Amino acid sequence: MLHELPAIEKNVHWGYFDAALAPALIVESGDFVRAEAVTHHAGDAPELMMDDRVRALYDTIPEADRQPGVHLMTGPIFVKDAKPGDLLEVRYLQMIPRFNYGSNLAAHWGHLFTDFEKERVTIYELDQASNTAHALYAYDYPGKYLVPGKRSEIRDCCRELALEGIRVPVRPHLGTAGLAPDVAGRVSTVPPGAHGGNIDNWRIGAGSTMYYPVAVDGGLFSIGDPHVSQGDGEISGTAIEASLNVMFQIVLRRDFTFPSPLLETPDYWIVHGFDEDLDVATKNASRDMLLLLTGQQGLSRDDAYSLMSVAADFSVTQVVDGRQGIHCKIPRSIFPPKKKPRA
Incomplete structure (x- = not known):
């Protein structure tokens, strides 16, 4: 079944995940959803990045209720029969810009703010x-x-x-998407974690699949922080922030488990590690890649450790969300095809 989830007041929440939040939509495993993800930076160029419905959200939701994080989220989506310990497989199928404009903010939380001592907005077409x-x-x-x-x-x-004469590739993706953590009250959308959240990996776009560990009944999946381009690191504090119309399929998985957000692209498996310290984030990603290689590919820990050193690439996902991110990717093509059981 295909469901529509427009970004209107009753279907959004600004700045938080919350396990007690009433669902905006209830779906079954295998259902498709077409949802609107609205950027929280539309106000940087209202005449270019707002229409009447986006303007209504900004007019209706009080500034005092946009906390403790910053991202305008659409959802949550309750998946029937999803229980803690399950995985939600989210197959991202389409990400289409709502407008032909986006904003980059060199923010006070950017990595080099002390070198500039000012904030600067650049509007992209x-x-x-x-x-x-x-x-x-x-x-x-x-x-x-x-x-x-x-x-x-x-x-x-x-x-x-x-930036006269310079063009950058457009690669639409969701900076923030994930499930409600098993925590009382509001949880900020800013730091990423086991629930997903503000991962800021530009590879989470159309054609990719994310696996999110379920922490509460129904999962309560929300999307937001849409981007149209970003580099690894997100060094100034933001990407090109721009609203997207997103279509995805949600599948409930119980045939395997994984402790952190796992990304599957046509070419790679990618795991994520998070911590305030990038060294610790790297170790967290390393341990989860070990888990993936031993659990899903049947390698010994020793073989997996060797393979990671010679074939896996570790990169900085972002350094601006308080809890920093490392992702580790390994090519899917290096593994032999799994033998199918005989009939």
């Missing part, structure tokens, strides 16, 4: 024909960007040309 984006204009944000969804009042006179 998408070119669908070439699947690239180019900077349309930029401006210095007055003061600090402290209120999620704050709307810009920058006049034309304060806008500057930026």
Whole structure:
């Protein structure tokens, strides 16, 4: 069955996951969902990144209720029969930009903010024909960007040309998506974790599949923080933030378990490790890759450890979400095909 999940007031929550939140949608395993993911940065260029429905969300949800995180989330989706210990397999099928514009903020939480001591917004325009984006204009944000969804009042006179002649590839993906943790009250959308959340891996786009460990009945899956392009590291604090229309299929899995968000792309298996310390995050990703190789490929720990050193790539996912991220990817093509049992 295909379900529609528009981003309207009753279907969104701003800045948090919450195990007690009433579902916006109830689905069965195997169902498809077409959902709207709205950026919390639409206010950086309201005339380009808002329509009446997006504007209504910004007008209706009080600034005081946009906490403790910053991301505008659509959901949650309750999956029938999903129980703690299960996995939700989310097959991302389409991610289509809602508008042809997006925003990058060089924020006070960016990795090099102390080198600049100011925040700067760059507005990008998408070119669908070439699947690239180019900077349309930029401006210095007055003061600090402290209120999620704050709307810009920058006049034309304060806008500057930026990055002339440069084009970047458009690769739409979800910066934040995941399940409700088994924690009382609101959990910020900012730090990633076992529940998923703000992973900020640009590979979580159409054609990829994520496996999220279920912590509460129904899973309570939500999406938000849509991006159209980002580099590993997300060094300035944000990607090109832009609203997306997303279609995905949700499948309940009980035939295997995994302790952290696991990503499957056409070419790679990718595991994620998180911690405030990048060294610890790397060890967490290493241990989960060991688990994947021993549990799913049947390797011994010694063989898996050797293989990781010669064939797996470790990269920094992001360094700007408080809890930093490392991802480790290993090519699927290096493994022999699994033998099918005889009839």
